[in-house]
Amino acid sequence: xxxxxxxxxxxxxxxxxxxxxxxxxxxxxxxxxxxxxxxxxxxxxxxxxxxxxxxxxxxxxxxxxxxxxxxxxxxxxxxxxxxxxxxxxx
Amino acid sequence: xxxxxxxxxxxxxxxxxxxxxxxxxxxxxxxxxxxxxxxxxxxxxxxxxxxxxxxxxxxxxxxxxxxxxxxxxxxxxxxxxxxxxxxxxxxxxxxxxxxxxxxxxxxxxxxxxxxxxxxxxxxxxxxxxxxxxxxxxxxxxxxxxxxxxxxxxxxxxxxxxxxxxxxxxxxxxxxxxxxxxxxxxxxxxxxxxxxxxxxxxxxxxxxxxxxxxxxxxxxxxxxxxxxxxxxxxxxxxxxxxxxxxxxxxxxxxxxxxxxxxxxxxxxxxxxxxxxxxxxxxxxxxx
Numbered sequence: 001x002x003x004x005x006x007x008x009x010x011x012x013x014x015x016x017x018x019x020x021x022x023x024x025x026x027x028x029x030x031x032x033x034x035x036x037x038x039x040x041x042x043x044x045x046x047x048x049x050x051x052x053x054x055x056x057x058x059x060x061x062x063x064x065x066x067x068x069x070x071x072x073x074x075x076x077x078x079x080x081x082x083x084x085x086x087x088x089x090x
Numbered sequence: 091x092x093x094x095x096x097x098x099x100x101x102x103x104x105x106x107x108x109x110x111x112x113x114x115x116x117x118x119x120x121x122x123x124x125x126x127x128x129x130x131x132x133x134x135x136x137x138x139x140x141x142x143x144x145x146x147x148x149x150x151x152x153x154x155x156x157x158x159x160x161x162x163x164x165x166x167x168x169x170x171x172x173x174x175x176x177x178x179x180x181x182x183x184x185x186x187x188x189x190x191x192x193x194x195x196x197x198x199x200x201x202x203x204x205x206x207x208x209x210x211x212x213x214x215x216x217x218x219x220x221x222x223x224x225x226x227x228x229x230x231x232x233x234x235x236x237x238x239x240x241x242x243x244x245x246x247x248x249x250x251x252x253x254x255x256x257x258x259x260x261x262x263x264x265x266x267x268x269x270x271x272x273x274x275x276x277x278x279x280x281x282x283x284x285x286x287x288x289x290x291x292x293x294x295x296x297x298x299x300x301x302x303x304x305x306x307x308x309x310x311x312x313x314x315x316x317x318x319x320x321x322x323x324x325x326x327x328x329x330x331x332x333x334x335x336x337x338x339x340x341x342x343x344x345x346x347x348x349x350x351x352x353x354x355x356x357x358x359x360x361x362x363x364x365x366x367x368x369x370x371x372x373x374x375x376x
Contacts, residue, residue: 022374042316043146043238044325050142052374063152066145 008085012057013078019052020074031075036068046071053077059084093117093261097171097199099191100180101125101132101164103327103365104208107236108178109162110139114150114237115265118161120171129164136162139237146238149266168198176261178230180208183333188212192220192227204254206230206261210330211277211285211337214247224249228258231280234325244269245278276341277334284322285334285347291319292350295370302370320370323353324363328370332357 013031020029023045036046049071050061059081070080094117098108101123109119113136123129140158143150163170171177177199181191188209195205204226207217218224229245242262246255255271262269272279291305306318323331332354338347356362356369363369 019374043235046145047138047142050145051138061142063144066142066152068145071145 009078009082012081013074015056016049016053016077016081017074019056020049023048029074031078032073034072035074036072049077053081057081057085091175091257091260093175093264095120095174096261097122097174097177098180099123099168099171099177099195100182100208101128102180102182103234104232104236105180106132106135106139107232107234108180108208109136110143110235111237111265113140113158113161114143114153117264118163120163120165120174122165122168122171124166126166129166133159133162133164139235143237150237168194172198172200174199174203176204176206176257178206178208183210183212183330183337185212185216185337188217189220192217196221196223202226204228204257206258208232210281210326210334211341213276213341214245214250214274218247218249225251226254228254229274229278230258231278240266241268241270243278243280244271245274246271247274250274277338281334282338284319285331285338287319288323288331289335289347289350289353292323292353292370295320296350296352324369324371324373326363327365328353328361328363329357 017029020035021027053059054061065080069076071077096112096117097120098105098112099122101121105121105123109121109132112119121129121132123132137155137158140153141155144152177195179188179191179195181187192205201223205221206228207214208230209217210231214227214229215224217229218227221227224247227247228250229247231243231245233239233242244255244258259269276282277285294300294305295302302320306321309315309318317325332349335347335349339349360366361368364373367373367375
């Protein structure tokens with residue numbers, strides 16, 4: 001059986017993955033690929049990514065969230081969105 | 091000289107970056123553009139840049155949106171910049187437009203004020219000739235995103251004095267930027283060479299040698315460049331790249347700078363790169 005949270009998490013991961021793949025010149029992206037160290041994305045795209053997740057998931061990236069660790073990979077970004085969603089509903 | 095307030099003329103891509111950088115370093119800006127709508131877009135982009143700046147550089151300060159907004163004045167009247175300590179001009183890469191702007195700046199600004207001409211290719215000596223103070227005109231070529239780039243190309247025009255260069259270097263010191271000073275020829279060092287790359291990459295695409303993705307991948311993976319030439323052209327704006335090539339072609343009278351027909355066709359089709367959502371690549375709407 002799959003939990004509701006897992007379904008949500010998978011949905012977030014899928015949406016973010018599709019956004020990254022449609023924006024960047026790559027065909028494959030593993031969950032833990034480091035987006036910044038590998039040079040997959042640059043600072044311009046990082047701002048686009050944060051704007052995208054704010055609009056898509058109706059969350060706000062606050063000053064204290066501005067840590068590259070929160071967005072360094074698909075997994076990290078997904079976990080960040082889940083955490084922010086949890087905080088809002090909790 | 092203290093830099094309390096800088097006039098930023100032209101609120102496009104680079105103008106937005108300049109204002110972002112100034113505000114992040116505690117300097118206020120009077121932002122001048124002919125379009126009210128462009129000024130509003132620029133303000134939104136500056137606030138977004140400032141909001142996310144700490145993510146990319148631990149040394150950049152955290153500034154609230156209210157504080158950032160209070161440090162910029164938006165105006166369509168050049169006379170509102172008259173009390174500024176220095177002017178950085180970033181208008182469209184078109185000589186007739188620049189000439190008009192510098193004639194207006196000459197009238198609006200006190201004679202002591204220096205002008206930093208932010209241009210892709212137009213000769214700084216030529217720009218200086220549109221003013222009565224060519225000694226106070228110095229060229230600057232800032233890279234995108236301005237607030238994250240530590241180095242800038244500075245161009246000394248034929249009449250530019252050491253004093254003017256020193257004033258500019260002090261301003262860049264406030265912005266934690268290193269300046270590399272070169273002499274004046276159209277396109278200077280950076281764009282005279284980089285535009286050949288971008289133009290030839292467009293020819294390679296036009297000749298169907300391979301795809302845009304593969305052209306850029308070769309530059310990134312084989313040469314170690316951070317971005318490929320076609321991605322870079324999309325970021326700069328294909329209209330700007332086309333105009334810069336036209337300036338280089340006109341200036342040197344050398345066919346190696348003839349603009350690729352595919353590049354010109356994309357511009358005429360309204361595919362200007364990132365800023366229009368389509369160029370050599372298609373960009374998702376954010």
